[in-house]
Amino acid sequence: MNAGDGADDPLSETGLASETVFAGRLLTVLRDTVRLPDGKQGVREYVRHPGAVAIVAVLADGRLVFERQFRYPLRRAFLEVPAGKIDPGEDILACARRELREEAGYEAARWDHLGVMHPCIGYADERIELFLARDLVEVGNALDDGEFLELLTLSPQEAEAAVLDGRITDGKTIAALFRALPLLRG
Structure with a gap:
């Protein structure tokens, strides 16, 4: 089984739009609109971190x-x-x-x-x-x-x-x- 991060993964979501909610010294918070595997749209909020x-x-x-x-x-x-x-x-x-x-x-x-x-x-x-x-x-x-x-x-x-x-x-x-x-x- 492929853990997958590519388009061939039936569970992948595709980003459609992205908005920065907060940008700090260490973290950035984003809100993305995504296309779900069933074709509907969803919203994903997440933190971007440098690692x-x-x-x-x-x-x-x-x-x-x-x-x-x-x-x-x-x-x-x-x-x-x-x-x-x-x-x-x-x-x-x-x-x-x-x-x-x-x-x-x-x-x-x-x-x-x-x-x-x-x-x-x-x-x-x-x-x-x-x-x-x-x-x-x-x-x-x-x-x-x-x-x-x-x-x-x-x-x-x-x-x-x-x-x-x-x-x-x-x-x-x-x-x-x-x-x-x-x-x-x-």
């Missing part, structure tokens, strides 16, 4: 680097892997390297692209490119202005337990761990 990266960073002792960061929309701090927005025209690996350095203060000699995840397919076009970073060297962080976080480490087993018991609920972190754990287990 992001998320990094499972492995220390020499096998522990993983995590951040505890306050997320305003849910009004609480979350445990998550280092991550950040892709700048316009930026290569995804370059972005991952930059974010690991800025947020966690590490550079990595070995990088593996684990794949991509789409966190909000019902209302956003955001994609998050997942990476595994190994052979880390601590170089000191350089947080963006207004960015505050705490760094901590967990073993892969502790991280998996934190997902299963609900301490880690962040989607990108869960997806990145799911993709990285088989490689970490050998």
Whole structure:
């Protein structure tokens, strides 16, 4: 079965008109009129996002680097892997390297692209490119202005337990761990 994004997919919808509802610094909200598979018209509202990266960073002792960061929309701090927005025209690996350095203060000699995840397919076009970073060297962080976080480490087993018991609920972190754990287990 084809997951499909082309015209041959019987479930595809065709855009007929698009209106920008909101344009902010990070997000744009659009309202599109579409032709549905049955020929009728419908309306789709969605968020346009530049994309992001998320990094499972492995220390020499096998522990993983995590951040505890306050997320305003849910009004609480979350445990998550280092991550950040892709700048316009930026290569995804370059972005991952930059974010690991800025947020966690590490550079990595070995990088593996684990794949991509789409966190909000019902209302956003955001994609998050997942990476595994190994052979880390601590170089000191350089947080963006207004960015505050705490760094901590967990073993892969502790991280998996934190997902299963609900301490880690962040989607990108869960997806990145799911993709990285088989490689970490050998």
